[in-house]
Amino acid sequence: MFRRLLLNSTAAALMAFLPSVAGAQDTPAKGGDIVVTYKDDITTLDPAIGYDWVNWSMIKSLYSRLMDYEPGTANLVPSLAETFDVSPDGLTYTFKLRPGVKFSNGRTVVASDVKYSIERAVNPKTQGPGAGFFGAIAGFDAVSGGTSETLSGIETPDDQTVIFKLSRPDATFLHVLAINFASVVPKEAVEAANGDFGKQPVGSGTFILKDWTIGQKLVFDRNPDYFNKDLPYIDKVTVEVGQEPLVALLRLQKGEVDIAGDGIPPAKFLEIKNSPEGAQMIVDGEQLHTGYLTLNTKIKPLDDVKVRQAINMAVNKERITRILNGRATPANQPLPPLMPGYDKGFTGYAYDVEKAKALLAEAGYPDGFETVLFSTNTDPQPRIAQAIQQDLAAIGIKAEVRALAQGNVIAAGGTEGEAPMVWSGGMAWIADFPDPSNFYGPILGCAGAVQGGWNWSWYCNEALDKRAIEADSMSDPDKVAERQAAWGKIFTDIMADAPWVPVINERRVVAKSARMGGPDNIYIDPTRVINYDAIFVKQ
């Protein structure tokens, strides 16, 4: 009666896209110390709290979760779980833990640790941003609402078994168990840290935090007890923080740094790319990212679908990719091409100024109108906003660009009637997990179109919401393709209402030294950013 859920069909899509690099790379070998740099300090290594793209990769490597991904791909595989089963109705998930896995404090990982860790992530007292991901587990509302500390939907009949009971089928549930918020932590270490577990992490991942000098550096050592004896390859990773990207690049060129985590500053990109040694340094890959312009459907005259469609036709996306020195490709639908469900046959709104003008006239605005476009104030976002401003001017729309700090833009977007348009740049990040549903709920669904929400178009289409729920209920593995098609159709149907202008799919660029080995897709891992477990030093 049980069925083993196998590969997510994302695998096929990803593997088809990613170049076959195995032959071109050296064989992975153990050993070596590397230096990685970042501009910003690491905020926290607490898996229930950390939620930015820098700490994301480190948390992935410090802790284990029931599920994980094959390095460089979006293929779900059991990790801390040895096996798992899903009931035919998709409501019960049973996991058998891998025996003998140890936390770095020496204690063996047992089923109750899994239960504790997820309850901790959901508990409001933890102040974790990821609580909502576990919404399908029975008893979630009681914990989230503060009336209970334990999730009735998680049972641990013995030390090796964890059973999840869901209140509704959730096809993304295995992905949810692979995100950082589901990392398994030992209760005694969390309590001993007295509210600051993020600086004293204890996990069962590939690395152990050896030393943290606040504001300067973090040192991670290989976990000698990691259950997969082949991993990691690197002995020691030193992460130096507070490093200006331009300086990090100079140091990389001198051989002092192995990975410049913030990539290459835009102004330097072409120079490096065109230099002989530059080609070896740059890793340039697609990520699960869409940069979009929100069109507030509750503000006049953007409440008129013709106006929104006209704006969709007016934005010259090719020019915006040039502003980014080609580190992006024009987008025509909300999903990025790497995401399952992406519709290759969909063309969206073509760039057509004359047609845009005609449509605007048809909507009753032959002379255009005045509006406001919000953007964050860090380069290159204001420049992109200005490019959009010029495009809009070409069809008569005068948009005032307001470039503000990120917090202010988020506040304006989440306040009804405040922001007619928001350029999402700098605030859209790599998807939490490689599933199309992750691009809907908060940013296009009705649940996000609330005060303080992230749906800045304030677009709420109840019929689509219903279809979204239906798609997420299709947890039968035989229906993966059907589910992805259903999701894809939701996103292309949304475009008829044009609440967004999908503008670009940004590529990510990492700069690495010549001694770093491994295929490109582990430096721009679709689920990790940088996969510290799988990178290695060439011998």
Place this chain on the structure above:
Amino acid sequence: MLQLLAKRLVQSALILFGVSAITFVLLYALPADPARMIAGRSATAQTVANIRHELGLDKPLIVQFGHYVGGLVHGDLGRSYAQKTQVATLIAARLPATLTLMAAGIALEVLFGMLLGVTAALHRGKLADRVIMMSSFVGVSAPQFVVALLLLYVFAATLGWFPMSGYGTAAHVILPAATLGLLGAGWYARMVRSAMIDVLNQDYVRTARAKGLSRARVVLRHALPNATLPIVAMIGIDIGQFMGGVVVVEAVYGWPGIGQLAWQAIQQVDIPIIMGVTLTSALAIILGNLLADVIAPAIDPRIRSH
């Protein structure tokens, strides 16, 4: 003296209270919701509301402020919203770096500034004066980022005399301190020049010269000490500024000072850290001024009688 100190301490406490009240209200008035920032894109409305509640942000402003001041009285600066670490721990971790850079930077500022200012004053109206005044103007208006990168490129990347970034040894401090010294010296040079010109026109300097003392002795023994008074006050202000952070210079040289901490906190609307750094900076300005007030009478006995 004791009476003066006691008066100044009471004043200082009131100033700190004022600074914390104003900063608190300004941060609260920001149209940026810290809970929303922490929660990120994927959070549900319930999660955001829960975070807001746990941080106490759903309470009236006056209650939040009362709670904050109550903590301050017990030496508690609160916990960072994003990091959950004690703000005092975060600031303490960066204080040594900030103090080191402050000491080295101010020392170089004063050294360059005095040299240039005295030279300009002694050659008043001549070419040297004009060149110094012009270059001091360029110095104070040059973008820190450009100068810092230039020094780094020449002396660290190309010549390799100094490490490119980091903290810990004497070699690490030279380039960032030199950047601050070069850029800040202009203010000191201008101040020393005008004070020197003022002093050189005083009767006692004329008397000293008339007595047949050498020019060097007149300048160093009689004129300079009296021209340094305004510098002492200026150092007091500089201490406060450095404590608030020299963000750009710290960023270029990867210097783990308080400026970096504040800059990241501002981006994340991490109010406890912003408050903590503001108060530390205000405290430093107060202490700096207090120090200036104590040192000034030692240099100029006339102040004591006032």
